[in-house]
Amino acid sequence: MADPLLTLSGVHTHIGPYHILQGVDLVVPRGGVSVLLGRNGAGKSTTLRTIMGLLKPSRGEIRFDGRLIGGTPTPAISRAGIAYVPENMGVFSDLTVGENMQLAATQGAFDATRLSWIKALFPPIATFWEKPAGTLSGGQKQMLAVARAIIEPRRLILIDEPSKGLAPAIVTAMTRALGELKETDTTILLVEQNFAMASALGDTVSVMDDGRVVHAGDMAELSGDAGMQERLMGLSLEVHQ
Amino acid sequence: MSETAIRPKLVAASAGDRLRKAAPLLLAPVMALAGLIAIADPATWLTLTVAGLAMGLMIFIMASGLTVVFGLMDVINFGHGAFVSVGAFVGFTVLAWLAGWTENPAVIMNLAAVFLAILASMAVTGVLGLAFERVIVAPVYGHHLKQILVTMGGLIVAQQLIHVVWGPDAIHVARPQSLRGSVIVFDAVIEKYRLFAVAIGLVLFLGMRHVLRSTKVGLLVRAGVENGEMVEALGYRIRRLFLVVFMVGSALAGLGGVMWGLYNETITAHMGSDLMVLVFIVVIIGGLGSIEGCFIGALLVGLLSNYMTFLAPKVALVSTIALMVGVLMWRPEGLYPVVKAK
Ligand SMILES: Nc1ncnc2c1ncn2[C@@H]1O[C@H](COP(=O)(O)OP(=O)(O)OP(=O)(O)O)[C@@H](O)[C@H]1O
Ligand SMILES: [Mg+2]
Numbered sequence: 001m002a003d004p005l006l007t008l009s010g011v012h013t014h015i016g017p018y019h020i021l022q023g024v025d026l027v028v029p030r031g032g033v034s035v036l037l038g039r040n041g042a043g044k045s046t047t048l049r050t051i052m053g054l055l056k057p058s059r060g061e062i063r064f065d066g067r068l069i070g071g072t073p074t075p076a077i078s079r080a081g082i083a084y085v086p087e088n089m090g091v092f093s094d095l096t097v098g099e100n101m102q103l104a105a106t107q108g109a110f111d112a113t114r115l116s117w118i119k120a121l122f123p124p125i126a127t128f129w130e131k132p133a134g135t136l137s138g139g140q141k142q143m144l145a146v147a148r149a150i151i152e153p154r155r156l157i158l159i160d161e162p163s164k165g166l167a168p169a170i171v172t173a174m175t176r177a178l179g180e181l182k183e184t185d186t187t188i189l190l191v192e193q194n195f196a197m198a199s200a201l202g203d204t205v206s207v208m209d210d211g212r213v214v215h216a217g218d219m220a221e222l223s224g225d226a227g228m229q230e231r232l233m234g235l236s237l238e239v240h241q
Numbered sequence: 242m243s244e245t246a247i248r249p250k251l252v253a254a255s256a257g258d259r260l261r262k263a264a265p266l267l268l269a270p271v272m273a274l275a276g277l278i279a280i281a282d283p284a285t286w287l288t289l290t291v292a293g294l295a296m297g298l299m300i301f302i303m304a305s306g307l308t309v310v311f312g313l314m315d316v317i318n319f320g321h322g323a324f325v326s327v328g329a330f331v332g333f334t335v336l337a338w339l340a341g342w343t344e345n346p347a348v349i350m351n352l353a354a355v356f357l358a359i360l361a362s363m364a365v366t367g368v369l370g371l372a373f374e375r376v377i378v379a380p381v382y383g384h385h386l387k388q389i390l391v392t393m394g395g396l397i398v399a400q401q402l403i404h405v406v407w408g409p410d411a412i413h414v415a416r417p418q419s420l421r422g423s424v425i426v427f428d429a430v431i432e433k434y435r436l437f438a439v440a441i442g443l444v445l446f447l448g449m450r451h452v453l454r455s456t457k458v459g460l461l462v463r464a465g466v467e468n469g470e471m472v473e474a475l476g477y478r479i480r481r482l483f484l485v486v487f488m489v490g491s492a493l494a495g496l497g498g499v500m501w502g503l504y505n506e507t508i509t510a511h512m513g514s515d516l517m518v519l520v521f522i523v524v525i526i527g528g529l530g531s532i533e534g535c536f537i538g539a540l541l542v543g544l545l546s547n548y549m550t551f552l553a554p555k556v557a558l559v560s561t562i563a564l565m566v567g568v569l570m571w572r573p574e575g576l577y578p579v580v581k582a583k
Contacts, residue, residue: 054470078476090471092464093580099460106476134580148475 003066005030005156005187006051011060011070013050020046022211023060028156033178033188033201035219038208039233044191045087047208048158051189052084053077065155079106081155085162087191089145093134097125097144100133104148111152118147121177139170146177156187163194175200199223207232265533265576269540276548287429289547295435297543298442299504303497304520304527304535305449306490312466312530312579314483316378317385320392321494321520322513323373323399324366328495329502329512330407331362333414343417351417355503362499363492369399370491374484396514403510411509414502438500445493446536453532462486466530467580519546522561526568528575537576538568 006028013021021043028034036044049055051062053074062070069077078084092100101110119126122143128136133144142162149157162178163171175197182188182201192198198205202219215222215232222228273290280286307321335358336343342354377395381387420434453459461482465472469479494513501516502508523542527534542561549557568576 052474054474073478074470074473075476075478078474084474086471086474090468090474092467092471094463094467095460102457103460103464103472103477104475 003030004028005065006189007061007063008047008051009061009063011047011050011062012058013046013055014058015046015055020211021050021057024050024208024211025213025216026206027216028187028189029204031185031187032203033182033190035198035202035205036189036191036208037193037195037198037205037233040193042208043211044208045160046211048084048086048160048189048191051077051158052082083149083154083157085145085149085157085159087160087164089141091133091136091141091144091148093132095133096130097133097136098129100144100148101125101151104151107152114151114153118151121180122147139166139174142166142170142174143177146174146181150181150186153184154186156189157181158189158191160191161193162190163192163197171197195229265537268537268576269544272541272544272548276544279552280548284428284430285551287427288431289551290544291429291431291435291439293544293547294540295438295442295504295543296547297540298446299438299497299500300516300519300523300543301536301539302442302445302500303494303516304523304539305532306486306493307520308524308527308530308535309462309466309486309532310483310490311524313462313469313479313486314382315385316382316483317388318378318392319389319517320373320377320395320399321490322515322517323396324370324491324494325498325501325513325516326403326508326510327369327399327513328362328366328498329414329508330403330412330498330510331365331495332358332499333412333502333508334407335361336414336417343415346418348419351419354417355420355499359496359499362495366495366498367488367492369495370488371484373491374487378487400510400514407510409510411507414506414508416503416506420503434504438504441500445496449532458482458485519561522565526565526575528572528577528579530579531575531577534575534577 004027006026008024008026011021011024011026012019024043024047026036026047036047038044046055050057053069053072053076057070060070061068064077064080064082067080069080084090092103095103101115124136124140124143125147128140133141136144146159146162149159159178162174166174171194178188178190178201188201190198190201199219199222205215205217205219205222206213207215207222209232215228222232276290277283277286280289303321303325307318310316310318336354339354339357342350345351373395377391378388381391416434420437423430423432424436425431453463461472461477465479465482472479472482498508498513501512505512519542523538524535526538526541527536541564545564546557546561549560553560572578
């Protein structure tokens with residue numbers, strides 16, 4: 001595969017005294033959705049935080065579009081074209097939905113076409129534009145978090161477990177929205193425990209365990225192979241809700 | 242996307258929730274009412290209330306920077322009082338130069354002199370704040386104990402520098418002519434300067450609120466207080482934002498110093514650190530990081546200490562500490578606990 005958008009090679013990350021990422025190798029090709037799977041505590045969120053520069057890798061290389069970004073400050077990484085939807089959504093609850101969106105539009109004014117596309121994708125954004133984001137429901141906050149990440153065109157979007165804690169109907173809606181986002185030329189790196197969502201969206205998949213990537217391949221292959229799922233994640237036990 | 246699935250409720254801000262949020266707003270009026278009942282004489286009460294508001298608003302001006310600095314970067318600045326003292330001395334110096342204007346009966350000349358003094362002291366303390374942040378605070382981000390130690394060190398150095406420049410003695414500051422004396426309102430004697438201080442304090446509070454609510458920098462500050470990482474992930478350099486806030490906070494402390502100096506008519510190198518006790522009480526009552534809380538806390542402290550000075554002078558200072566304890570028993574994180582992500 002020619003010239004991936006993002007490559008992590010042998011990335012180690014420490015949090016305080018803990019050695020969390022122990023040599024992560026990860027390749028995110030241009031376009032489509034790359035899924036990052038793994039058990040709780042495998043290091044998925046830490047991987048995203050390291051890519052985003054919120055944690056400094058102690059060793060290894062992170063290359064975005066050919067440039068080394070490991071150790072670069074977070075704002076510079078953001079401006080290089082990476083958006084981030086954290087596990088806790090990172091919504092500013094004291095600010096209105098509109099103000100949250102405004103801060104995400106770093107260029108200043110909104111692109112009207114894009115904004116109406118986003119409002120169509122996530123109707124609550126329009127409905128609750130004037131309301132404090134803290135008063136939104138969990139699903140609505142998740143939509144706001146994703147909407148913020150895409151209000152300006154980005155090369156790569158890191159999304160950490162968008163289905164977490166959401167009702168099934170909202171997960172379906174979110175899956176559909178991300179599916180539509182996938183049709184634009186944005187690349188998505190999606191951390192997801194919900195296997196149905198992961199396999200509906202994913203083109204490629206990497207599976208982490210104990211701070212390493214232990215499997216990388218096509219999503220279709222993993223979806224079709226229950227034995228492999230079982231072996232990599234013990235999925236049959238926990239995920240098929 | 243299915244409307245029905247998503248549409249349900251803007252999790253209705255329940256009546257209880259709203260009351261929770263609004264309750265602190267009632268505190269200052271309740272305190273004023275309690276004061277009226279305890280003092281019984283309306284004229285005395287009005288005098289004390291205006292004095293309390295003036296004092297509260299001056300404390301608010303000094304405390305506002307401190308609370309935002311803490312909210313944004315978790316920095317505890319025990320040196321904040323230095324800016325108050327330096328501001329007062331710079332203001333005094335400018336007023337002394339402009340003695341011709343302050344001794345002039347024309348109100349406009351008097352006000353011009355005060356505003357120039359304020360501008361000069363804000364400029365000096367703002368620049369000082371910039372240096373203080375870069376040299377003293379920046380190296381100890383994230384280490385509270387070190388912050389306390391080095392910022393206290395900075396405070397001591399600043400106080401010594403004041404001694405070097407202005408000498409070790411307390412200095413008398415004369416109010417400009419038209420801010421001397423009192424007016425009689427509803428039989429109550431009200432010092433003109435206190436009315437002036439209330440006006441300045443209110444204008445500043447409204448201005449600050451406007452900036453925090455309706456400008457991008459203000460939104461970024463509020464967002465940063467809640468979740469600095471996310472502000473960075475959106476592409477903004479929070480350190481730069483913090484530097485600006487630190488400078489503005491220092492300049493406001495300097496402004497507070499000028500106002501306090503004119504109020505007390507005496508300034509000393511340690512006036513800032515003396516005031517920090519009240520300032521910290523106010524910041525804690527309000528909820529670390531909250532401007533609204535800081536404002537309400539300052540009014541409460543101002544009113545209570547003036548009422549108590551009249552009712553029971555011996556316990557006046559203790560009463561503000563008791564107030565803090567009471568508020569913390571009701572709301573352990575202050576009136577408006579700042580939501581922190583993580
Ligand atoms: N701040 C921290 N301090 C100490 N250990 C941490 C910290 N953050 C994460 N860890 C540890 O690092 C490991 C990986 O955590 P991480 O959050 O990356 O896992 P994850 O794959 O995202 O898990 P989950 O599916 O539960 O979100 C876990 O063992 C976790 O306990
Ligand atoms: Mg996680």
